[in-house]
Amino acid sequence: MRAVEIRTFGAPEGLAVIDLPAPVPAAGEVLIDVEAIGVGGVDTVIRSGALAGFGFREGHIPGNEVAGTVTSVGDGVDPALTGRRVWAFTGESGGYVERTAASAEKIVPLPENLSTADAVAIGTSGMVAHFALAHAHFAPGESVLVRGAAGSIGIMTVQLAAAGGASAVAVTTSSAERGGRLRALGATHVLDRSGNGDGPAEYDVVIDVVAGADLPFFFDKLAPNGRMVTVGVVAGMPPVDFGAKVMASFRKSLSFAAFSADSVPEADRRTVVAAQFSAAARGELRAVVHELLPLEKAVLAHRKMDDGEVVGRIVLTP
Numbered sequence: 668m669r670a671v672e673i674r675t676f677g678a679p680e681g682l683a684v685i686d687l688p689a690p691v692p693a694a695g696e697v698l699i700d701v702e703a704i705g706v707g708g709v710d711t712v713i714r715s716g717a718l719a720g721f722g723f724r725e726g727h728i729p730g731n732e733v734a735g736t737v738t739s740v741g742d743g744v745d746p747a748l749t750g751r752r753v754w755a756f757t758g759e760s761g762g763y764v765e766r767t768a769a770s771a772e773k774i775v776p777l778p779e780n781l782s783t784a785d786a787v788a789i790g791t792s793g794m795v796a797h798f799a800l801a802h803a804h805f806a807p808g809e810s811v812l813v814r815g816a817a818g819s820i821g822i823m824t825v826q827l828a829a830a831g832g833a834s835a836v837a838v839t840t841s842s843a844e845r846g847g848r849l850r851a852l853g854a855t856h857v858l859d860r861s862g863n864g865d866g867p868a869e870y871d872v873v874i875d876v877v878a879g880a881d882l883p884f885f886f887d888k889l890a891p892n893g894r895m896v897t898v899g900v901v902a903g904m905p906p907v908d909f910g911a912k913v914m915a916s917f918r919k920s921l922s923f924a925a926f927s928a929d930s931v932p933e934a935d936r937r938t939v940v941a942a943q944f945s946a947a948a949r950g951e952l953r954a955v956v957h958e959l960l961p962l963e964k965a966v967l968a969h970r971k972m973d974d975g976e977v978v979g980r981i982v983l984t985p
């Protein structure tokens with residue numbers, strides 16, 4: 668079967684199509700004929716080589732979520748799953764493939780009217796957005812700033828904050844056109860990447876996928892008792908003295924936290940993803956698919972990600 672690996676760290680051209688033996692489901696696994704692969708920010712970060720110090724090696728197959736049809740099951744798995752359309756969380760690797768053997772613990776059946784492409788646009792991103800807001804103890808009536816809102820996680824965070832009764836949902840984004848699209852998803856205020864724009868002076872919650880040099884500036888936008896949760900570092904690490912900044916806010920009792928979906932028990936992740944798929948099937952949550960591209964065009968998909976062209980998810984189709 669065809670797969671895509673990171674042959675060399677660095678530019679998108681380091682991705683290469685390879686041939687692998689088709690997997691056989693072990694006990695507790697299902698074999699999925701993959702129809703849709705979500706291309707995430709984490710895939711491009713791993714491909715760049717930035718996480719080489721965290722155990723990622725050349726030869727890695729990227730991709731953390733797929734959706735498709737179960738074609739067979741291993742021992743101990745309900746045979747009735749055969750033929751079901753499912754979404755699967757593959758961890759930080761292994762998604763860019765034609766077929767995958769996934770743990771039955773990591774799959775979520777799709778509602779009839781949810782496409783596989785929409786499933787991978789919502790799956791991991793919606794789950795991360797849900798738990799990031801929970802980590803921030805977001806409550807109805809509070810104001811929320813979503814930094815880096817045009818990405819797949821930001822798009823889901825905007826929708827969940829709006830549906831959760833936020834008093835205001837401000838977003839940072841790089842263009843008025845993107846701002847308009849985010850307003851249609853529930854944003855009430857649009858700021859540029861530097862935070863300029865017509866929004867509340869302070870926020871109860873900041874959800875940040877960007878980090879980088881400007882993180883302290885956005886931390887300063889927290890209201891007393893405000894909480895900032897960072898889930899990604901698309902602009903790199905914050906300044907080394909950021910900890911001192913947090914301490915200097917002592918009298919406002921502000922909180923800063925990092926959040927990773929890795930810290931959430933598998934069963935809780937599945938419960939949230941299933942609920943969001945149902946919400947999407949009812950039309951209460953929107954999947955934003957930027958573009959469908961064949962698996963062989965993974966290089967193009969990563970180039971578009973690197974060039975900042977993507978709003979929502981690029982979906983690869985084997």
Ligand SMILES: NC(=O)c1ccc[n+]([C@@H]2O[C@H](COP(=O)([O-])OP(=O)(O)OC[C@H]3O[C@@H](n4cnc5c(N)ncnc54)[C@H](OP(=O)(O)O)[C@@H]3O)[C@@H](O)[C@H]2O)c1
Pocket residue numbers: 707708709710712791795814815816817818819820821839840841842845860876877879897898899900901902926927928929975977978
């Ligand atoms: N915590 C977790 O469990 C978890 C799980 C999966 C992924 N992640 C991480 O989450 C991050 C976000 O992923 P994603 O797919 O939602 O995002 P993404 O599409 O990679 O980027 C989000 C948005 O950030 C803005 N942006 C990009 N570079 C920027 C810069 N230098 N300064 C300010 N804004 C910038 C862009 O929007 P504009 O051009 O409109 O500004 C972009 O659309 C990634 O780092 C990924 O590794 C975390």
